[in-house]
Amino acid sequence: MDLRALTGDEKEVFLKLQKEGPLTKKALLERFGYKPSTLNRILASLAGRGAIAATGQEESSGGRKPYLFDIKPHEKYVIGIDISRTYIYAAVCDLKMNVRASKMIYGLPLTGYTPQNAVNSVSEAIAGLLDSFSISAADILGAGVGMVGPVDRQTGTTGEVESFRYNNWSRVPLRDMLEKALGCTVYVDNGSCAAVLAEYLYGSGKSCKSISYFNCEVGIRSASVSSGVLIRGAKDVEDAFSHTTINSEGELCYCGRRGCVRCYASTPAISENVRRRISAGEASIISAPPEAINYRHILAAAGKGDAVASEELRRAGVLFGVGLANYVTLLDPEYVIIDGPLVLESGIFFDSAVRSAKENAYASSRVVFKKGGSFGYETIAVGAAAMYFEWYMGSPIVK
Template structure:
C-alpha cells in the first residue's frame, strides 16, 4: 500500500506545499513562486477549492486595489496519524491538515509489549480516535511511523533494535503489519529523523536550515538537517552517535560496541550499569526513602531518577558525569556539522534541569570556532511529542494530492 499516487501538476503541488508551510497565502505570493499566468493560477485555485483541499481564508491588506483573497488548506480535507515506537515509551497522535493535534496518547513499553500487542494496541487507539472524532477510514491520508533504528525504509522493517523490554522486534515488518490492520498507508522513518522534522516544522517561520537533534535515553540517537533537508548515509545511521569514542580504552556497553563509546557513559543502560558496579564494590552508596540501601542488582533507572529528584549525592554525581560525557559528544558533532540549532530530547534530558545545563555547558566550552560561531541549544518545542508529530508532518510533506 502506498500514499495517494494520482499524478499532479507541479504547480498544484507547489500551491499545496506553500499553503502547508505558511498556513495562509495570497494569490500574489503564489504568483511570485509559480510560472503561471494570473488566469491559469485563478483556475488552479478554483479547482483546488472546489475539491475541498483549499478554502478561502479571508482577505489580505489592500495595496491600492481590491483586497486580495487569502487561501489556506482545508483542515478537514483529511487527517494523519503519527506513531512513535521507542524503547521506554511510545506515543500516537491524530492531526488535521493544519497539524492541530486532535488526540495524543502515550504508553510505557514494558516487557509485555510484544510486537503483536503493540500492533493491536495501536489499532485499538486508532479506532477509538476515529470514533471519537467522527472520522472515516477514507478520510485518513496515512500514518507516519518514527521508530528506533536501525531500520530499512524500503521494506518497512525494523532490523535489529536493542534494549526493547520485550522480544520479537528484530526483522519486524512493522509497516506492512500496521497497513494490514489499519487499512490505510503507512511510512517508516527512524525516530530521530521524525523528531527533527517535527521540531523544524515548529520553526518553519524562522527559516532555520541547519539543525542537529540528539536523543539520549535507553540508547543514543541523532539526526542532522542541512539546507532544510534530512542528511542520510549509505545505511540507517540513527544510532551511530552512540559508537563515537570519547575515552580511548574505556568500557563498552554491549558486546559488539566500541570500547570507550559515548553510549557507555551517556545512556540509561550505562547509568544503571555504573551504579550497580559502584554499589557492589562499595565505592558508592544509595539510600531508599526509608534509608534502606537497595540491593545493587535491583537498582534501575527509575530508582536512580527518584534518588536524583531527592538530590541524593551519589545519584547526582552519576547523572552529572553522564551529562558531561554527552556534552563532549555534542561538541564533537557540532565541530563537524556546525548546526544553527541543537535540539536535545530523551529520558536523560528530561531527567533533571541539571543534565541539560551540564551537557550544553560542556558542549559550548568545547566548540572550536566559538568566537565566530555559537549554535543555540534547546529541548525543542514539542519535547515528548516530537517523534509522533514529525512522523505526521512527514506524511503531509510526501502526500500526493
C-alpha cells in the first residue's frame, strides 16, 4: 500500500476515514459533495489499493443496513518520539494514531545524554517495542520527533535552546542521525506544535476551530491552531510565551530582560523559591538538602499538604495565569490545554492558573481550560507521530 500514490480525491477520502471512520457512503457524500458514481469509483480504487475496507453495517431501524467504510489501521505504523529536557518518550502508533506500544526512556538528556546516546537509546527502545509486538520494520511509515524547540524543520537540526546546550545538543543534525539509526524517514518539529496537532486532529480539541496548548516544566512551551492553521512565529520558537513580560521591574531572566513568565512559573523558578524558604528556616516535610530540591520533591510534598510547597505552586500558577490571560485575550482560543509534569502531578498549579487567567483576561469567558493532554504522558509522542503522518501525506497543516 503506497499512500503517497493516492490521487487528490482518494487522499481526501482516505484522510477523512482515517480520522473519523468508520463512515457510510451517505456521510462521505454529505461531507464532500461528490456524485455517488464518483464516490463509488474512489472507494473502489482505495479498496483495490488495499487502503480501505468495508468494516460492517450501520445499525438501522428498517430497510437495508448501509455499509461502513474505514481505513485498515494496522497496515502501517508510525513512530512518535518526544525529546524533552528531562526525558525521552517513544511510541509506536497505528494509522489512527492509537498507541500500540510505548516506552518512557528516563534518560535525563539535560545532564547525562549526548545526542548520540539519545539516538542509540531511542533506536534500541523502538527495536524492542517492534519486536515485542511483532511489527515488521517494513510496516513502519516513518518517525516524527517532537523536540524542545527551536528546530530547523527543513534540515531536522536542533537550535540553540536554553539549558539544552549541555552535552553538545545545539546544532545537532538529529533527523539525519535518527534516519541512519532507525532506517526510516524522520521529520523533526517542535514538541508543542506536535502536541497541539494531536489535540486538534485526534484529541479533546477535535471539535474546536482554535485551540492552544501549553506544556509546563523546565521551560514553558506553547503552540496554537487557529481555524485549521498551525500558528508558527517567524523564528519558529516554542518558548516565546515564557519570555513575555508580566512584571517589567521583576526578576532578571536569563534572556537579559526582567519579569518573564518563566521567572515565576517554570520548575527551576518554583524550586529556587522553595529552596530559599527552607534555607531560611521555614518548616517543610521536604527532607532533601536545599540544593538538591527539585520540582518532584515539591509536587510530592504539596500532595501531602506541605504549606511551603503548596504556596509556591499556587503563586507560580497565579503568575502563569496572568501571562495566560494576556495570551487568551489576544488569540481568543476556544479551548486551552495546560499540560506537562507540573500540571499532571498536582492540581494546585492548574487550579490557581485557571482562576487567575479568568480573573485577568479581557472578555474571554468562553475559553474552556483543560488539565492535561488527551494522551497523558504520551501527548507529544502521539503528536510527533501525527505530525509525521500529515507531513508524509502532504497535508497543508504541516508546511
